[in-house]
Amino acid sequence: MLLLNPGPVTLTERVRRSLLQPDLCHRESEFFALQDEIRERLLATYHLDPQVWTAVLMTGSGTAAVESMMAALVPANGRLLNFENGVYGERIAQMCAQYGIAHERAIGSWMEPITLPAAPAGFTHAAIVHHETTTGRLNDLKPVIKLCHERGMGLLVDGVSSFGAENIDFGAECLHAVAATANKCLHGVPGASFVIARRTALAKAASRTYYLDLGRLARLQEQRNTPFTPAVHAYYALVEALREFADEGGRAARYQRYAALAEQVRAGLADLGIHPVIAPEQSSVVLRSYHLPPQTPYSQLHDALKAQGFVIYAGQGDLSKMLFRISTMGAVTCADMNRLLKCFAQRG
Numbered sequence: 604m605l606l607l608n609p610g611p612v613t614l615t616e617r618v619r620r621s622l623l624q625p626d627l628c629h630r631e632s633e634f635f636a637l638q639d640e641i642r643e644r645l646l647a648t649y650h651l652d653p654q655v656w657t658a659v660l661m662t663g664s665g666t667a668a669v670e671s672m673m674a675a676l677v678p679a680n681g682r683l684l685n686f687e688n689g690v691y692g693e694r695i696a697q698m699c700a701q702y703g704i705a706h707e708r709a710i711g712s713w714m715e716p717i718t719l720p721a722a723p724a725g726f727t728h729a730a731i732v733h734h735e736t737t738t739g740r741l742n743d744l745k746p747v748i749k750l751c752h753e754r755g756m757g758l759l760v761d762g763v764s765s766f767g768a769e770n771i772d773f774g775a776e777c778l779h780a781v782a783a784t785a786n787k788c789l790h791g792v793p794g795a796s797f798v799i800a801r802r803t804a805l806a807k808a809a810s811r812t813y814y815l816d817l818g819r820l821a822r823l824q825e826q827r828n829t830p831f832t833p834a835v836h837a838y839y840a841l842v843e844a845l846r847e848f849a850d851e852g853g854r855a856a857r858y859q860r861y862a863a864l865a866e867q868v869r870a871g872l873a874d875l876g877i878h879p880v881i882a883p884e885q886s887s888v889v890l891r892s893y894h895l896p897p898q899t900p901y902s903q904l905h906d907a908l909k910a911q912g913f914v915i916y917a918g919q920g921d922l923s924k925m926l927f928r929i930s931t932m933g934a935v936t937c938a939d940m941n942r943l944l945k946c947f948a949q950r951g
């Protein structure tokens with residue numbers, strides 16, 4: 604079965620085999636070597652300076668990393684402006700509400716780019732989802748970074764479905780942190796996630812949660828320690844996935860590979876009269892959403908493709924009646940996509 608949903612992804616055999624390593628106690632030096640290598644390799648994916656940035660690992664899905672980042676990096680007297688144009692942007696607002704973080708929501712249409720207020724006042728931080736997986740839209744970080752820079756706001760980014768493939772301007776001083784996960788563009792398995800945090804921002808971290816306390820996780824990991832039992836096997840897979848990522852040419856190569864697959868699928872579906880919901884130049888290379896063909900309920904399309912070995916993904920909420928999504932992350936090839944397009948053509 605090939606997974607064309609936005610994570611977990613189809614594994615390479617190399618990563619799958621890495622799960623079958625010796626049992627490992629997380630209080631032994633072998634575990635800390637594994638943890639150190641993952642943290643170093645995560646920074647290396649974007650060539651980040653370890654003096655400036657640190658990678659904080661945790662056990663949990665991507666949401667755990669986003670929640671950990673949000674709970675820590677807006678201080679008690681801070682106030683956050685949250686840009687939303689999809690489900691994942693909404694989740695950040697829900698997290699802020701749950702933790703009692705002062706925030707305002709800038710809610711935009713899910714079908715439109717983010718519109719920025721001219722002169723937002725009284726905010727210390729802003730948050731945005733980089734690749735809004737709800738629709739496949741890649742939110743342009745450039746104007747957001749410019750605004751944050753001008754207004755003195757720190758920027759927190761949900762990069763769960765973009766980290767490892769899309770460009771992220773870590774050189775921007777206002778960028779404080781990016782949260783992401785093992786099992787999307789990095790091709791690991793679910794269970795490990797992380798926050799790439801600027802050390803100066805982390806130094807001021809608030810402690811609003813016990814398990815997901817980013818400051819504490821960072822402190823202990825720097826000391827080759829861990830507060831709780833990590834998902835050791837997910838870490839085995841992540842380190843192997845990161846080695847493979849480097850061997851394959853790093854982020855630029857992954858971007859190119861995804862871009863080629865996404866374009867192949869777009870062009871092939873266009874030939875069949877199936878068109879993207881978001882213009883390609885506003886979309887990520889990771890996932891695209893397409894209009895459902897007329898008179899075709901999603902379940903019918905899904906089941907027909909599943910019978911041929913492909914798992915596609917529904918739209919969220921009301922979008923399920925309008926669109927379907929195809930991600931080209933993971934161990935999928937050009938030949939696989941040719942076969943997928945043949946299946947689309949045959950369903951009539």
Ligand SMILES: *Cc1c(COP(=O)(O)O)cnc(C)c1O
Nearest residue numbers: 664665666691734736761763764
């Ligand atoms: C997948 C995803 C998440 C986290 O989802 P989990 O199911 O917790 O891994 C968060 N944000 C975005 C943009 C995502 O695509």
